[in-house]
Amino acid sequence: MTEKKVLGILAIVFGGVGLVFSWVPFINNMAFILAVVGLVLGIIAIVTNRKSKKTLALIGTVISAISIVIVLATQSSYSNQLDKAFDGSSSSNSKKTKAEKASNKTTNDSKDPSKSKWTYKDDTFKAGILTYKFTKSEVRDSSEDGKKVLVLYADVTNNTDDEQDPSNIYMVMHAYQKTDTSNKSLNPGMVAYDADYNNPLQSQEDALNNKLLGKKTASVVMIYSLENENPVTVKFDNADYNTIGEKQYNVK
Incomplete structure (x- = not known):
């Protein structure tokens, strides 16, 4: 019998x-x-198609099953990478006995920034080993002709003794702006160069992308390319990709 192909094609x-x-x-x-x-x-x-050919049905089923497996594996991988990027858990105490770990757990957790709860409150995003204090925002001309960018200024503090990467914030900080058809996720942008062809925010951008020394604070900027003049909603996630806070910025 001839295979009924519609469902198989849809599955593919x-x-x-x-x-x-x-x-x-x-x-x-x-x-x-x-x-x-x-x-x-x-x-x-x-x-x-149990009594006829099942070629398309089998292909669609196998492809779908592979997709599910890859999604689960990818999400697990990105979650692990995010945990390592922000929390950087140390194995220096791995040789302690169980009794020592039990007796020192409360003290160690209180001193370990990676164990602290992630929060966003009063323009301050506490992300474990790094804390971002947002100081101001502004709209500037974009490096793309005819477009604008939203610039968010912040002071980032490294709460640990080790070097950390402040640019990891882009993994857990997302900006959205409504268009005619959707609430679009905004891409990182670049400001227009000045009359001397210099980037006016070069030092802050470098500070965001350079390794921040332990217990140091640097002034940085996060830049998003705007789609229009609608308000922008910036959301902050924790290490599990759950939103823990948000703020709206007017860009007119």
Whole structure:
């Protein structure tokens, strides 16, 4: 008997789209849903074609299943990377006995910045080993002709004795602006050069991208390319990608 192809084709489409975006952080949450839909359609197609060929149904089911596996593996990998980037847990106490660990747990946790709770309050984002105090915001001309950027100024403090990377904030800080059709996630941007072809914010951008020494504070900037003049909502996540605070900026 001839294979009924509609469900099999749909399974391939949903599974294929899920596979394409399965490795992209954040977006792969949607890819996971598409892959699950593709898997369900593929299974239904197999059942429907139980007495005939099942080529497309099997292909769609396999692709969808692979997509789901990749999404789960990718999310686990990015979560581990984020934990390492911000928390940098040390193994220096690994040789302590269980009794010593139990007796010193409260004291050690209170002194270890990576154990502290992540919060956003009063323009201050406490992200474990790094603290960002936002001081002001402004709209500037973009390096792209006819566009603007939102510039957020902050003082970042390294709460540890080791060097840290302040630019990791872009992994847990996201800006959104509504367009005619969606609430779009904004991309990092660049300010326009001055009359002497210099970047007026070069020192702050360098401070964001350079390693910050232990117990030091530096002035940095985060820059987002604007789509229009609608307000921008900036959201702050913790290490598990859960939003813990947000602030709205007017850009007119």
